[in-house]
Amino acid sequence: MFSNKYNVDGRLVVITGGSQGLGFALAKNLYLKGANVIIISRTKTKLLNCVEEIKKLSQKEDQFVDYVAADLSKYEDCERVYEYLTLKKLLPDDLICCAGIAYPQKFAKIPISKIDEGIDINYKTAVYFVHAMLPLITEKVREQHLVLCSSVIASYAFYGYSQYAPMKAAVKAFGDCMRHELLPYGVKVHTLFPGNFESEGYAQENLTKPALTKEIEGASPAISAEKCAEIVVNSLQNGSLYIYTDFIGWVLGSFSLGLNPREWWFAQIFLSFIGSLVGRLVDLYHEHLIRRQSQEEAKQK
Numbered sequence: 001m002f003s004n005k006y007n008v009d010g011r012l013v014v015i016t017g018g019s020q021g022l023g024f025a026l027a028k029n030l031y032l033k034g035a036n037v038i039i040i041s042r043t044k045t046k047l048l049n050c051v052e053e054i055k056k057l058s059q060k061e062d063q064f065v066d067y068v069a070a071d072l073s074k075y076e077d078c079e080r081v082y083e084y085l086t087l088k089k090l091l092p093d094d095l096i097c098c099a100g101i102a103y104p105q106k107f108a109k110i111p112i113s114k115i116d117e118g119i120d121i122n123y124k125t126a127v128y129f130v131h132a133m134l135p136l137i138t139e140k141v142r143e144q145h146l147v148l149c150s151s152v153i154a155s156y157a158f159y160g161y162s163q164y165a166p167m168k169a170a171v172k173a174f175g176d177c178m179r180h181e182l183l184p185y186g187v188k189v190h191t192l193f194p195g196n197f198e199s200e201g202y203a204q205e206n207l208t209k210p211a212l213t214k215e216i217e218g219a220s221p222a223i224s225a226e227k228c229a230e231i232v233v234n235s236l237q238n239g240s241l242y243i244y245t246d247f248i249g250w251v252l253g254s255f256s257l258g259l260n261p262r263e264w265w266f267a268q269i270f271l272s273f274i275g276s277l278v279g280r281l282v283d284l285y286h287e288h289l290i291r292r293q294s295q296e297e298a299k300q301k
C-alpha cells in the first residue's frame, strides 16, 4: 500500500523507554535526521534532562521534542498518553517500544517481585501501549511503522535468563501477530533482536548475571547504544522486518527461521542448514560448561 522507504525527516516518532539506553540513542539519532520525537518513561527528572539534550541537536526551526512520564505497564497510563496525543492533535508516524529490563540470575535466586517486573516491563509495556495506540495507527492516512524490541535471547534461551527470555519470546510472537493484523492498515511491524549493547540497564543486569551466563553470551560483545541505534535506523530504512544488531544474533536468527521473515534469503537458508547440523553441538558445549562448573562447586564445598 505504501512504499518501503522510511524517510525519517519530518516524521513524528514516539519512543517508549526513551530516557536512556537504546530508546534515548534512537531518539537522538532520529532527531538528528530531522524527526520529531516524543519520549516516554516513568521518571520525569530523567525525561526532562533528555529533552534538553535532544533539543541541542535541533536541525530546524519547527522541530519538536517532548516527553510523557508514564508507567506503561499500567493501562491507565497508556490511555493518558493517548489523550495527550489526541488533545495536542499529534498523530504518530512511528511507535518504537524500547522499555525492557533483565534480571539475569539463577531461577532459584530470583525474587517473585523481579519475575513480575519482567512481565510488566518487557511484555505489558509493549502490549498495553500498542493496544492503547491502535486508533492512532490504523487510520490508513500514511505509512506507519511499529517497532517492538525483543532480543537475540528469543532465538536461543539459556542459563541465567529465565526471568527475561520467555518475555522476549512473547514480544516476538506478539510482533508476528501484529505484522499480520496491521497489514491491511499499511502499518509495517518490525521486531528488533539486539545483541548486547552498553546501557544503564546493561550495567545493572551485569551486577546479578551469573559467570556462566557471561561466558555463554560472550559471543555477543556489547556495542555502544549509539552504534546499536544506528544499525536499527539503517535497517528500518532498508525495510528489514527482523532486525539484528550483531553477527551472532543474525546467525542464531538464521538457525531458527521457521516461517519468520528472512533477510539475505540464501545465506540464511544455508545457515539454517548448518544450524540444524551443529546447533545441538553448541548447546551440548554449554551443557558441558554447566556440568563442569557444578563439579567445581561441589569440590569447593
Ligand SMILES: NC(=O)C1=CN([C@@H]2O[C@H](COP(=O)(O)OP(=O)(O)OC[C@H]3O[C@@H](n4cnc5c(N)ncnc54)[C@H](OP(=O)(O)O)[C@@H]3O)[C@@H](O)[C@H]2O)C=CC1
Binding pocket: 016, 017, 018, 019, 020, 021, 022, 023, 040, 041, 042, 043, 046, 070, 071, 072, 073, 097, 098, 099, 100, 101, 102, 120, 121, 125, 149, 150, 151, 152, 193, 194, 195, 196, 197, 198, 199, 200, 201, 202, 225
Ligand atoms: N542492553 C542490552 O544488552 C539489550 C537490551 N535489549 C532490550 O532493548 C531495550 C532497551 O534496553 P536498554 O537500553 O538496555 O534498557 P535500559 O534499562 O537502559 O532502559 C530502559 C528504559 O525503559 C524505561 N522503562 C522501564 N520501565 C518502564 C515502564 N514501566 N514504563 C515506561 N518506561 C519504562 C526506563 O526508564 P524509567 O526507569 O525511568 O521508567 C528506561 O528509559 C529493552 O527492551 C531491552 O530488554 C535487548 C537486547 C540486548
Ligand SMILES: CCCCCCCCCCCCCCCC(=O)[C@@H](N)CO
Binding pocket: 101, 102, 151, 152, 153, 156, 194, 195, 196, 197, 201, 202, 205, 216, 217, 218, 219, 220, 248, 251, 282
Ligand atoms: C555457531 C553459533 C554459536 C552460538 C553461540 C551462542 C551465543 C549466544 C549469544 C547470545 C547473546 C544474547 C544477548 C542477550 C542480550 C540481552 O537481551 C540482555 N543483555 C538483556 O539486556
